[in-house]
Amino acid sequence: MNFNASRNVGQAGGLRKAKRVSDVAAMGAPAPPPPAYSPAPGFSPAPSYSPTFGAPPHQEGIQLDAGQDFGAPQQPPNYGYMGGYPQSPMAAMASPGQIGSMLQQPVVQDMALQYGNQLAAAGREAVQRELGRYVPVARLRYYFAVDTRYVLRKLMLILFPYTHKDWMVKYDQESPVQPRYDLNAPDLYLPAMGYVTYVLLAGFMLGLQHRFSPEQISMQASSALAYIVFEMLVYTVTLYVTHTHTNLRTLDLLAYSGYKYTAMIASLLAALLAGRTGYYSMLGYCSVALSYFLVKTLRVQVLAGSAAPAPAAAAAGSGYGAPYAAAGSPYADAYQPAGGTKRRVYFLLFVAVTQPLLCWWLTYHLVPAAAVAAVPVATR
Structure with a gap:
């Protein structure tokens, strides 16, 4: 059934009272009622309080970055091998070429020279000390x-x-x-x-x-x-x-x-x-x-x-x-x-x-x- 609004206009030029449409199919199905809430026995809902103050101080005038996840759990440190290095001990051994290039570094050569001098001095002192016990x-x-x-x-x-x-x-x-x-x-x-x-x-x-x-x-x-x-x-x-x-x-x-x-x-x-x-x-x-x-x-x-x-x-x-x-x-x-x-x-x-x-x-x-x-x- 169609509703015609012009029919509400009377002959005297005034408005007529609209008629209730009883055809439910024409108006659509009504909205379902809200479900009834029945609290558990012995439960009393907390009273609701309306805020009397403004926003908390830590939220006033602060623009939070949505990309920062402050609530994410901290990852534990990784004490294993560094990235790019093999994990197995056999694979961790450097190749002869890498060892040769490392030994050619001036810092490594200076350290080896100093260590050799210290070792030779210690050996010389030990020989002189032992020799002095028997030969003047x-x-x-x-x-x-x-x-x-x-x-x-x-x-x-x-x-x-x-x-x-x-x-x-x-x-x-x-x-x-x-x-x-x-x-x-x-x-x-x-x-x-x-x-x-x-x-x-x-x-x-x-x-x-x-x-x-x-x-x-x-x-x-x-x-x-x-x-x-x-x-x-x-x-x-x-x-x-x-x-x-x-x-x-x-x-x-x-x-x-x-x-x-x-x-x-x-x-x-x-x-x-x-x-x-x-x-x-x-x-x-x-x-x-x-x-x-x-x-x-x-x-x-x-x-x-x-x-x-x-x-x-x-x-x-x-x-x-x-x-x-x-x-x-x-x-x-x-x-x-x-x-x-x-x-x-x-x-x-x-x-x-x-x-x-x-x-x-x-x-x-x-x-x-x-x-x-x-x-x-x-x-x-």
Whole structure:
């Protein structure tokens, strides 16, 4: 059914009352009623309050960014591998090319150089510390502090000691002067070079007599070294058994015992030129000169010792010249040693006699029957 609004206009020009349309199909279905709310038993709804104030202070005049999610939970940190690196340990190993390029970096090279220097310094200190426990390196430096002038003058003093007047050892405060500055100071350079020269000369003389062999040269070297050790043992035991106190150290005894190689070399050279006659003539002269040299030199060290070293001297025994503090000045004109003077004199004579005997014992079997010029040369 259609609704016509013009029908409400009357003939008199006024409005007519509209008629209720009872056709529901024409008006459409009515809206459903709201569902009835039935609260649970025992529940009382909270009273509703109307806000009496404006917006909260934290919302007044603040424009919130909708893109910021303040309520999102914070992600836990990732302590694993960094992005771009493999996760497996085998895959994490760098390639040889990467290692090579990394080692070529200046920073890496400087770090490696510093680490190597520190490692080398630590190793050197450890070696010096362990070596110093068994070998007195600091003392050996003193005995090898020589120069060419000292070596030539010392050789002339051993061979011609009769014109020398001053046999006192010079001291700088309580330490002896180095051999290069004091002709009377003992050294180990001449004994060491004399030992090497003696072994080479012995091999040369054995070769002239057609007796040379590697076994012979090794026997000469080992026997000469064994006699040196034997001498040190005999001298040390003699001083200990006789209870003789001297200012001689073990290295001093080794130095004075090694000076006999000078006389041995001179005797062998004379044997090359004049045979047995030249050998025995030179050996006799060198033996007398060596004994005179040892007596004049050792009496300063032997006769200046005290029978019982003082506690102060024993406490300072680590330094050179400490025994002289108890015995008196080393430059004193007259010696006033304590008891045991005879034992010191006997020890001094024992050293002066055994050195020429060892010179003969180590060289007589090397002397040819005739001079070198008379030795026939083998021809093919």
